[in-house]
Amino acid sequence: MQEDLKTEQIARANIYALISRLLMNEVDESLLKLINEDENILSFFPNFEKWKKRISMTPKDLIEKELNVDFTNLFLLHLIPYESFYMRADQQMETGGDNPIQTIYDTFDFQVQLDEARVMSADHIGVELEFMFKLVEAQTKALNDDALEVAAEIAGIQYNFLKDHLLEWAPMFLLNVKLEAGTALYFDAAELALEFMMSDFEYLTHLQTTTIVDEKVEERA
């Protein structure tokens, strides 16, 4: 049972890492190679898999002439991948230290190098997904150490972060990415991020419920 739980966490961490990377920065040749050569990963991108340009263009051309242009349009120029824009009535981004997301990161000692990530603030969708990745990683470590209560607590933090943050705004952004994507890769990436976050929320909700039920059973016993 616990082995299954560990395997699930590794799979979840991998997907969070993948979508975080894809939505944070432009694709480079090593990431493209990984997607192209790993059948499991490629299966997450069904339209990209069938896309003729994926085969007909060299990786360099595909990146420079198609994928980077699309990334720039979607994530840098015309759509807004920052939570604060969606949560503030004045439709402004909070790029300073008052960003409530930064406070959450500080609580968990999650450090964001904005210049390295090349984002304007800590509430960028890629950074928030990376935070989820780090939480799942910490949960896996707790499971490996048999610290089950700690693992359950970290799962609770993930649940709350999805509920109060990512799922509150990212669907609005990602729906528009799907609408405007000019390449199969970014259409699929938006679809993957949307579907994965929602299915992960189902998973965490189930986990929360079973943990609470287990605790009550233990109390009664």
Place this chain on the structure above:
Amino acid sequence: MDIKDLNDLRTEFENLQNNDMLNDCEDGSCMSDGPSREDYPDYLAAIFTEIMPPIKSGIYFSRWDLKRMAGELDESFALDVRERMFQKFMQWVGTPDDMQNVIEQFNNNINAKCDKYREYSKKYPSTKEIFDKKLKKAESSKKYLDKVYTEFFT
């Protein structure tokens, strides 16, 4: 009938009234149907402040959305700062009929996105609470657009 009886009667009546109010409210119809809306000097300020922010309408109207909505009305402008694009779109409005068409475009965009919200909350029931809030805001926004039309164009 003495004072005590009268007080008992009043208490009984108040309880009855409270129960009626609670029953009326079971479907949430007695609650405000969305965020409070303020009065604005013109329709441009009203829509930009009450409909355009995703936090208020539950919908993200992007630059491309604005361009596409205007395109449906045979109006064209370049991709630009979102607020400027919104202003250009609104400045196109010259008659009440134009405004009706603009509202129709907003409603089409809202409806298309609400369909997705419903699809997601059906597929992933745990997200229902999250998407229901957005659907409620979106419905309230459509009503507000009608109110803007009535206030500024009739």
